[in-house]
Amino acid sequence: MADELDCLTCGVCCRTGKDGTILIPDEDLLRWRRIGRPDLAEAVQPGHFGLVAFATDEDGACVHLGTELSPHACQIYAIRGTTCREFERGSKQCLEFRREYGVDPAP
């Protein structure tokens, strides 16, 4: 099932419409500063649980979402956050997001 899902025609988990939900652990902030991308550590907003989260645009999408190739692609894919890397395509939450945002029809 997961193999059939195409993130590049979806992007919903990067576009939840809810501020402060895609959390960024401290190690990501340190990593970005260490590799010369302090701008990423600064493009954040307050998140849940006392952490920071990816800043979102007026549509609720992560500010790093969208490239010339696809509106659903990540601009910083190779160095994206831990939360992004750990989000599992085909997981219960992925499938819920897809249904909630109309990518898949409701059952």
Ligand code: SF4
């Ligand atoms: S919600 Fe699932 S299918 Fe959609 S982009 Fe995220 S991981 Fe990929």
Ligand code: SF4
């Ligand atoms: S950093 Fe990339 S993968 Fe993570 S939420 Fe933003 S657009 Fe999605």
